[in-house]
Amino acid sequence: MQYKIEGDLAQVANLSLSAGETCWSSKGALMSLTPGVDWTLKIPGGLGGAVSRSLSGEGITLTYIEAKQDNQAVTLTSNHPGKILGWDLADGPILTTRGSFVAAFGRDVRIDVTIARRAGAALFGGAGLFLQKISGAGIVLVHGAGDFVDRRLAQGESILVSSGNLAAFAEQVDYNIQGVGGCRRIFFGGEGLFMTRLTGPGRVLLQTLKRTTTGTTSRSGGASG
Numbered sequence: 001m002q003y004k005i006e007g008d009l010a011q012v013a014n015l016s017l018s019a020g021e022t023c024w025s026s027k028g029a030l031m032s033l034t035p036g037v038d039w040t041l042k043i044p045g046g047l048g049g050a051v052s053r054s055l056s057g058e059g060i061t062l063t064y065i066e067a068k069q070d071n072q073a074v075t076l077t078s079n080h081p082g083k084i085l086g087w088d089l090a091d092g093p094i095l096t097t098r099g100s101f102v103a104a105f106g107r108d109v110r111i112d113v114t115i116a117r118r119a120g121a122a123l124f125g126g127a128g129l130f131l132q133k134i135s136g137a138g139i140v141l142v143h144g145a146g147d148f149v150d151r152r153l154a155q156g157e158s159i160l161v162s163s164g165n166l167a168a169f170a171e172q173v174d175y176n177i178q179g180v181g182g183c184r185r186i187f188f189g190g191e192g193l194f195m196t197r198l199t200g201p202g203r204v205l206l207q208t209l210k211r212t213t214t215g216t217t218s219r220s221g222g223a224s225g
Contacts, residue, residue, distance in 0.1 A: 001105050003086065003139065010081045013102065013141050015074040017067035023074070023105035025063045031077045036069030044111035053113050062111065076103050078143040085148055085205065086139050092202075093135035093171040096142060099211050100167040106138015133171065142168045146209035153200025161196040164210030170202030 001023070002016040012031060015023060019036075030039060041061040043050050053060045065074055078084070084102055087094050095114065104111060114133040134140045144167045151159065153173065169175065177194040198204050 001139075003105075003141070005084050005086070005141075010077065011084045012075050012077045013084050015076065015103075015105070017065075017072045017074060018070045019067055019072075021067045021105070023065040023103055024109065024111055025065060025076050025103040026101050027059055027061065027063055028079055029076045029102055030063055030065070031075040033065070033074045034072045036072045037065060037067050037074055039063055039065045076141065078102060080143070080145055080211075082143055082145040082207065082209065083148050085142050085144065085150075087142055087168070087205075089134065089136055089138050089140060091170070093133055094140050094142070094168050095131045095133050095171055095175075096140075096168045097131065097166055097211070100142050100144065100205075100207070101132055101134070102141040102143045104134050104138060104140045106136060108136040109134065109138040109140075110136045135171075142205060144205060144207035145211045146207055149206040149208065151204040151206065153198065153202055153204060155201045156199065157201075158197055158199040159204070161198060161204075161206060162210070163194070163196060165206050165208070166196055166198075167205040167207040167211075169198060169204045173202035173204060174199040 001018070001021045004014045004016075005011055006014060017023070017037065024044065027041070033039070040063075042064040043053065043061050050060050078099075080099075089106065089109070112133045112135070113130050115130060148167070153159065176197045176199070
């Protein structure tokens with residue numbers, strides 16, 4: 001399967017499919033398709049994954065796309081302005097935060113829900129207790145609100161990230177929280193009590209616009225209308 005990302009303010013991903021090729025996409029991401037493409041709603045991993053998916057905030061089902069003929073086309077998008085980036089699973093599994101997953105396709109793509117390894121990060125890290133994990137062999141399309149900042153952390157290298165600005169990261173990256181410290185920072189800094197601490201090695205995708213827990217974006221960290 002071939003794909004091409006186009007657009008500026010609100011990018012789309014144009015997929016070219018041959019007969020038998022399939023793709024998972026987030027619900028609502030399907031913008032257009034040619035007549036030789038079929039789609040339905042499915043639960044990745046079957047009914048066993050339904051409960052954990054319902055808790056992840058990504059919805060129980062995803063859209064399952066399949067080409068029935070050669071030379072078919074599908075256009076996928078996000079409901080918010082921003083960029084789309086391809087993540088090659090040959091570099092390892094990826095964990096996506098709420099609202100950042102667009103699609104995944106390849107020979108052996110597995111989509112699961114995993115629990116944040118550290119309790120503090122799960123409760124206060126901004127990404128939630130449950131994260132969507134995509135592994136196997138293929139490509140994952142990730143959406144970043146605004147623009148992407150693509151960081152490659154060395155072994156032991158850490159960065160602090162404001163809640164809502166984390167889009168996705170490699171599975172081997174350690175994900176935790178750190179208190180902002182000081183009353184003035186807590187009450188007037190606009191970051192709350194904690195920031196997210198990410199420690200390498202691994203790749204981290206940040207988004208320049210904050211994404212709220214409901215999936216909307218905001219320049220100031222509050223919910224947009």
